[in-house]
Amino acid sequence: MSTADWYFEIEQHGYIQGVRVTERLAREATPFQRLEVLRTDVLGKVLVLDDALQTSERDEFMYHEMLVHVPLMSHPNPRRALIIGGGDGGALRHMLMHPVERPIQVEIDEAVVRACKEHVPAVSNGAFDDPRAELIIGDGIEYMRNHPGGLDVIIVDSTDPVGPAVELFQSPFYLNCASALADDGLMVAQSSSPLYMADELRSQVSNLRQVFPIVRTYMGLVMGYPGVAWSYTIGSKRYDPLQATVESIARRIAASQITTRYYTPELHHAAFVLPRFIADIVA
């Protein structure tokens, strides 16, 4: 079989994953990264940055629902919330389902927002045009250095720890996030694959522990990510994500008419139950 029409993602630790490409829709060298949009049979249209698949029409709900609803439901009353990265708009779309007053998103690369609006509009589904939302094109690391504080929830929807995202995984950035959060605020970050990037997960969790008294890792499935099993980690000043009861989450889902395909009140709790070898990585 010809390999010319396949997209392969080669993991640094010696694993490869591939998806057949039917059309190459966009290719651009932005000031920050190499951007591609591909049409595939299995995942629909996909966004690739620096040879790493970021999101796809088929699996975006798996990632964004777990990235956004778990931390927002872990806080009893999130009103002031911020997203770092997330240029495809999926995290913002899900955040807007909650009664957050003025969601702010800080994305470094306007080319990602532009390409996703044009080629994968279903992911943001108009979220950037919502009058409640504010998009700032800028470096999230710099932005957090100068934030006045008072946030309830910060969501870090970043690329992997390479290029402009490296510092988003390190303690100085987490310290700035902690200063930007209210006394009962919390943050979440995607924390990579526990199967193929265990060292990265371990160091990220340890960096969060230097800053937050409560740190909890949870798991979800994302079809297009290497190994499919993905992790997310919450750092929290006061609320333990497991304190949110199934009943209270169900009430909030009903009250805000939140529609999900992956996240459920029961899954909120189940996702924190880790296989022993993953619990050992984050111990």
Ligand code: SAM
């Ligand atoms: N779901 C994805 C994943 O886990 O692979 C992340 C998707 S989202 C498109 C990642 C975004 O983070 C990109 O658009 C990238 O431009 C943005 N980003 C990377 N470094 C950043 C920084 N320092 N400040 C703000 N945004 C950043």
